Amino acid sequence: MTTERILIVGGAGYIGSHAAKAVRLSGREPVVFDDLSCGHEHAVRWGPLVKGDIRNAGAVRAAIREYRPSAVMQFAARIEVGEGEKDPAHFYDNNVAGTLNLVRVMLEEGVRNLVFSSTCAIYGDPERLPLTEDLPKRPVSVYGRTKLMTEQMLEDVSRAHGLRFAALRYFNAAGADPDGEIGEEHEPETHLVPNALKAAAGLGGAMKLFGTDYPTPDGTCIRDFVHVTDLAEAHILAAETIAARDTNLQLNLGAGQGRTVMEVLRAVERATGKPVPVEIAGRRAGDAVALYADTTNVTRELGWTPRLSDIDTVVSTAWAFHRKAWKLG
Numbered sequence: 001m002t003t004e005r006i007l008i009v010g011g012a013g014y015i016g017s018h019a020a021k022a023v024r025l026s027g028r029e030p031v032v033f034d035d036l037s038c039g040h041e042h043a044v045r046w047g048p049l050v051k052g053d054i055r056n057a058g059a060v061r062a063a064i065r066e067y068r069p070s071a072v073m074q075f076a077a078r079i080e081v082g083e084g085e086k087d088p089a090h091f092y093d094n095n096v097a098g099t100l101n102l103v104r105v106m107l108e109e110g111v112r113n114l115v116f117s118s119t120c121a122i123y124g125d126p127e128r129l130p131l132t133e134d135l136p137k138r139p140v141s142v143y144g145r146t147k148l149m150t151e152q153m154l155e156d157v158s159r160a161h162g163l164r165f166a167a168l169r170y171f172n173a174a175g176a177d178p179d180g181e182i183g184e185e186h187e188p189e190t191h192l193v194p195n196a197l198k199a200a201a202g203l204g205g206a207m208k209l210f211g212t213d214y215p216t217p218d219g220t221c222i223r224d225f226v227h228v229t230d231l232a233e234a235h236i237l238a239a240e241t242i243a244a245r246d247t248n249l250q251l252n253l254g255a256g257q258g259r260t261v262m263e264v265l266r267a268v269e270r271a272t273g274k275p276v277p278v279e280i281a282g283r284r285a286g287d288a289v290a291l292y293a294d295t296t297n298v299t300r301e302l303g304w305t306p307r308l309s310d311i312d313t314v315v316s317t318a319w320a321f322h323r324k325a326w327k328l329g
């Protein structure tokens, strides 16, 4: 019997590399397709790497013909919100046109199952919490709009051409592989946990705290931090579910718990045993006060529950990875 393969597009990046490991642990072969524009070759460890751009139909087709995957997981995107405001054309091209190109080739080659990385940024500043999937979609960034447009495109293509897809709307992915083999390595890094760890380790100067006057218990924003390994495992369940039930899914994927930025800094101090030096800065335009997921639907549809998403496990796994990556002994 041949091993089932899954094409992991953007699999050299942070979440995609953790998904590749989860795919391998599920008994399947992960084939990574990535242009390495933001990803790392050293993060591709559980199967072959095909270097290519999703906007290049010939390259995508060649990878699908060579490996004949049963499903595609699509992580590839530009993700830095500020960069999207400065260069929207590049974001629409990479995120929307790139995914459309990928889907076209998939359908032409008879691959019908897609798991797509969406985001809670499609909701904008929500009118109620926790966030349920039926809330209005009013993204306040180019990045959020590229993801919402892609979901709408997938809905239309699915209706007309028989694509099956799961759009997983992640909240804040954080933490690292519990075995310490891979972790978060964005460049530039804009995410809270690695930046707070860097500040605590004395490597990056003080950490900027954007807004301490929000209407929250300690004045800092509230976010939902979901462990990247928990996210990765949801992708396996999503791929299995859409194929078995011949259905589409659009699901919020978070830990279901809000944490203030200050609570995360306290967790970083517990993990590192060092204070996090902070510089108080003003609020950032477009930052919602609070975002956390209602996980009722993802639990019901996928039978998924987070195992590693308590804040101390998130931070301690990230710290274990970064200590090694930053050669701190």
Ligand SMILES: NC(=O)c1ccc[n+]([C@@H]2O[C@H](COP(=O)([O-])OP(=O)(O)OC[C@H]3O[C@@H](n4cnc5c(N)ncnc54)[C@H](O)[C@@H]3O)[C@@H](O)[C@H]2O)c1
Pocket (backbone or CB within 6 Å): 009, 010, 011, 012, 013, 014, 015, 016, 033, 034, 035, 036, 037, 038, 039, 040, 052, 053, 054, 055, 074, 075, 076, 077, 078, 079, 094, 098, 117, 118, 119, 120, 169, 170, 171, 172, 173, 174, 186
């Ligand atoms: N990190 C988060 O907290 C978070 C939250 C919500 C949604 N997401 C979404 O999850 C996905 C993965 O995020 P991440 O943090 O792992 O990002 P990442 O930048 O680490 O990974 C993205 C990968 O895609 C590759 N890539 C980009 N454009 C490509 C192209 N045109 N062709 C081929 N490969 C290309 C990059 O080289 C990189 O390896 C993204 O789609 C992102 O929008 C992430």
